Amino acid sequence: MPQRGRPRGFDADAALERAVEVFWRQGYEGASVSDLTAAMGINKPSLYAAYGGKEELFRKVVARYAEQDMGYARNAFAQPTAYQVVATLLRDNVLAVTRPDRPAGCLSIQGGTACSTQNAPVAGFLAASRLAGERALADRFASAVAEGDLPADADPAALARFVMIVTEGQSVHAAAGVTREALQQAAEIALAGFAAASGARLPEHATDTA
Amino acid sequence: MPQRGRPRGFDADAALERAVEVFWRQGYEGASVSDLTAAMGINKPSLYAAYGGKEELFRKVVARYAEQDMGYARNAFAQPTAYQVVATLLRDNVLAVTRPDRPAGCLSIQGGTACSTQNAPVAGFLAASRLAGERALADRFASAVAEGDLPADADPAALARFVMIVTEGQSVHAAAGVTREALQQAAEIALAGFAAASGARLPEHATDTA
DNA sequence: AGAATTCTGTACCGATCGGTACTGATCTGA
DNA sequence: TCAGATCAGTACCGATCGGTACAGAATTCT
Incomplete structure (x- = not known):
């Protein structure tokens, strides 16, 4: 036209x-x-x-x-194992919330967690979009359970909630000025914690087929 | 007078x-x-x-x-072991950010993570106060290392950062309307993760003096 | 009683808020 | 060349922003 x-x-x-x-x-x-x-x-x-x-x-x-700055999340979801999904998500989220050419933190949280009553829909909209991401992650974990990648007694929703809580905390922390390196240390702790708490199969280097 | x-x-x-x-x-x-x-x-x-x-x-x-609604944190810091400090902090933080008689989340984050340029000092003030809490937790972990309660190679600052990241994420999540029970599940995962990643001594029931 | 002091309530300040009416400029199609 | 359509820019709208001047009410001290 x-x-x-x-x-x-x-x-x-x-x-x-x-x-x-x-x-x-x-x-x-x-x-x-x-x-x-x-x-x-x-x-x-x-x-x-x-x-x-x-x-x-x-x-x-x-x-x-979501299109331009959250691509790392789609990439993370496509990883072959639950452990790798979480590893990619947590590590790349640290990079995303500490990009030197971008404001610190993430728009979804910096945009506003609390609003005046008349702007409450805005905060609600942001919160809903975050929770939609969490649901998608829970679905990914459910598939991992079905595949035997995660133990049968793993709770996909709870695990997804934990991971999203960490990413949100990473964003808040980054907005407070915490450095990329410091967040990376914490991300590795979270990742180790996820592995231990979920019973996820780790990408070990010589234990599987040896 | x-x-x-x-x-x-x-x-x-x-x-x-x-x-x-x-x-x-x-x-x-x-x-x-x-x-x-x-x-x-x-x-x-x-x-x-x-x-x-x-x-x-x-x-x-x-x-x-800080005086009225953060007392649980002071109580948590006084716990005898690092594991119990974290367990109390994470569990009680879930209760604090989901009190039915209070707004969801915590004031430190709901107060504002991002502000107009003229109100930037307010966001900075909140961020600084959160980081002060993190430093106090790192000091508590450093004591735990000195006491042998945490392994000598544990990184107190990184562990404190991880724990604070989780509490901040819990607050953001609670503000989004996530239930107390759901957050409690995630808190237990974070706690198990902390234990595994830090090498903290667990409060086992029959392994110590038996 | 009266002065000094401190609070309450109304009414208002300039500035800024999100949003729009309107004029003139710039394009396409006939 | 000119009508129709869309955009740019100025100038403005009522409402609300954070903050205050001022007059009157309530208290204590002398």
């Missing part, structure tokens, strides 16, 4: 990317529309015309973030 | 307690002064006269919260 009327004078996708950083750094309520338009290099009416409003912009921002 | 002038018409401590709940539920920026005065049952000038302003009120709220 060819365009009709005056063409847009800015790159809507690039501007959305700028908005990601603002919401990430300042949270939903802490980011004013003026902050956003300044960072995006556009005027307010352009923001409303292109994205619909502050809340709609935020939801588009979260969607973009 | 006897009072001079008209006596205060409200209980400053009870009003502070109301403010705790508002900040806890809505975060620092999500709680307006009007929200606060409405919940506290006072007028705006009374708030400013009694507490100094919104930010000063928030700091007083955090101090009160």
Whole structure:
């Protein structure tokens, strides 16, 4: 469909990317529309015309973030064993929440865990999306149990909850300024803990077929 | 010192307690002064006269919260072994962040992990206070190493970081509406993980002196 | 009784909030 | 060339933000 009327004078996708950083750094309520338009290099009416409003912009921002900055999670889910899924998830999450070219922490938490009553839907939306990820991880663990990769008495939902709790804590910690190296140490402890508590088969180097 | 002038018409401590709940539920920026005065049952000038302003009120709220709602942490630190310290801390933190008579989560995180630039000091203040707790826990673990309660090669700082990460994740999870029972399951996994990863001596029932 | 002091409540401050009306510029299709 | 459509930018909207001036009420000390 060819365009009709005056063409847009800015790159809507690039501007959305700028908005990601603002919401990430300042949270939903802490980011004013003026902050956003300044960072995006556009005027307010352009923001409303292109994205619909502050809340709609935020939801588009979260969607973009999930695509651009959460790819490591999809990669982790595709690992062949539950142990490797968790190892990849925890280690790559540390990298993701401590990227030097990005705000510290993750948008899902920095965006806002608590809001004014009128913005409560925003916090709820973020929380729901995190829990959806947890459900997906629990499903992955259930498959691992079915495959014999995890013991039959393992609790997929509880294990997924533990792992997601750790990733959330990693994000909060990173936002507090804790270094990547420090978080990596803690991630290895969490990973060892997962292995011990779940009874997951480890990727040992010479015990299986020898 | 006897009072001079008209006596205060409200209980400053009870009003502070109301403010705790508002900040806890809505975060620092999500709680307006009007929200606060409405919940506290006072007028705006009374708030400013009694507490100094919104930010000063928030700091007083955090101090009160630390005293009233974080007592479980002090109790946990006093446990005789590192394992029991962590067990108490993780289990009681689950109870604390899922109290039915309180907002979900903890004030330290719900108060705000991200803020507008002008309120950045508030988020920094909260983060610093969490990290201070982590340092205290690391000191406790260092003592455990010195006592032989933890192995000599245990890393107190890394272990403390792991435990605090879990408590922070528990808070985020609770704020998302996850039930106490679900968090308790995850806490036991974290505890087992801590034991395995740290090499802590467990409180076994018949292996020590038998 | 009266001065000094401290609190309460109303009414208000400038600034900023999210959001929009409107004019003029820029494009396509006829 | 001009109508129709879409965008950019200014200027503005009512509401709310955090914070305060000011007048009157309540108390203590002299």
